[in-house]
Amino acid sequence: MVMEKLNSNLYLQNCYIMKENERLRKKAQVLNQENQALLSELKQKLSKAKNSANTIPDLNLSSSSNTNPPSSS
Template sequence: MDRINSNLYLQNCYIMQENERLRKKAELLNQENQALLSELKQRLSQSNNTNSPRANSNSIPDLNLCSSSNNTNASKSSKKKK
């Protein structure tokens, strides 16, 4: 029984380390995504200001809403698995 507990403990430690690594990677990707989205919005804004009066036709959806709900859902699903 002690061997099984030790194995499960080690597996749990490994899973927690992997989870932390993936969380940090997701955070970095989200920051990169936000920077790119900001740059894209800025370029479109500049393009719309110089080229045409129809500024609203090239609107960009707010990806923060999608990513935050996905993060929340992912957190909930990972908690359910435990």
């Protein structure tokens, strides 16, 4: 009788643990998806910023080469 009660208690605890694990697994999956979306967004922003930074020096170089023709006129 004592063993049966102990087994019943252990079974209930095990069921609770499995249910909690499933809940946490789903939560982790949602958080992982959010992380992936945020990482993708950050990579896009960094890529755009890098491209913008690369075009700014080119514009400055072309504007400095434009200053030579007026001085020769």
